[in-house]
Amino acid sequence: MGTTKKPAAPMTRATTTRARRTTTTMKAAPAPPTHDEIASRAQQLYTESGNVPGRDEQNWLEAERQLHAERRV
Numbered sequence: 213m214g215t216t217k218k219p220a221a222p223m224t225r226a227t228t229t230r231a232r233r234t235t236t237t238m239k240a241a242p243a244p245p246t247h248d249e250i251a252s253r254a255q256q257l258y259t260e261s262g263n264v265p266g267r268d269e270q271n272w273l274e275a276e277r278q279l280h281a282e283r284r285v
Contacts, residue, residue: 245279253279 245253253275254268261267 242283245276245283249279250275 250272254271257271257274258264258267261271
């Protein structure tokens with residue numbers, strides 16, 4: 213007499229999930245302000261503040277801040 217094997221459990225199909233490929237369009241970062249743009253804005257700030265001497269650095273930094281803020285929009 214031969215040996216009888218127990219029937220194997222039914223095979224299940226493995227399901228594979230493919231990740232959806234999405235294409236994201238990235239916006240290019242805005243170009244930083246140029247030296248001339250900053251100088252022009254700093255001059256404008258100097259003139260608008262009544263030509264107060266000794267505020268060169270503050271006017272320059274404020275001009276940079278304003279131009280960067282405008283470009284982030």
